[in-house]
Amino acid sequence: MLITYPQNGQMRAPVFVTHNGQEHVLTPGQSLELAVRRGDAVTFRVGRFTKTHQIAFQSPQAEFAVVPNKQLQIIFVAAMMILAGGLYLLKQVDNTWLSVIVVVALIGYEVLNYFTGYAAVPWHDGRKR
Numbered sequence: 749m750l751i752t753y754p755q756n757g758q759m760r761a762p763v764f765v766t767h768n769g770q771e772h773v774l775t776p777g778q779s780l781e782l783a784v785r786r787g788d789a790v791t792f793r794v795g796r797f798t799k800t801h802q803i804a805f806q807s808p809q810a811e812f813a814v815v816p817n818k819q820l821q822i823i824f825v826a827a828m829m830i831l832a833g834g835l836y837l838l839k840q841v842d843n844t845w846l847s848v849i850v851v852v853a854l855i856g857y858e859v860l861n862y863f864t865g866y867a868a869v870p871w872h873d874g875r876k877r
Contacts, residue, residue, distance in 0.1 A: 749790065750811040751803075752779040752871055761795030763814050774814075784808050794866045803868045813871035817864050824857045 753763045755777035763774040767782050767790050774780055784790060790803040792814060803812060831849065835841050 749782045749784045749803075749805060749808060750779055750871075751782065751790075751792070751868070752811070752813045753777070754813055754815065763792055763794050766791045766800075792866075792868060797862065798865055799863050801866070801868065811871045812868040814866055814868050816866055817861075820857075820860055820864060824853075827853065 751763075751765055751774070753774040753776055760776065765772045765774060765780055765782075767784065768788055772780050772782075782790065784805065785808060790805065791800050792803060793800045794814065805812075831853065835846065
């Protein structure tokens with residue numbers, strides 16, 4: 749099994765891949781080749797503060813890339829823009845309420861990022877083997 753952590757300029761945290769209890773560390777731009785068999789447990793997490801996800805593979809020759817959840821990031825940026833637009837239209841928002849709204853939005857984003865921030869997707873780079 750090949751696990752790739754592509755370097756796209758956005759991710760800096762290492763990926764911790766665990767195969768049957770043995771931990772491997774990937775930095776951006778690296779790949780890891782694992783000799784897996786059916787029934788082996790392969791998990792990963794990005795950085796120290798994300799949930800550990802299991803990779804459900806059907807073939808020992810499977811290839812995966814660990815990528816961020818771009819949809820979550822786009823939704824968060826759009827929500828912040830809508831919030832800024834709404835606050836501009838209201839123009840009479842107390843600083844306390846503004847602080848509470850922003851802190852709750854950031855906490856919500858971080859909670860979602862913890863559970864769904866990264867995924868291992870099938871990877872096809874067009875290489876001939």
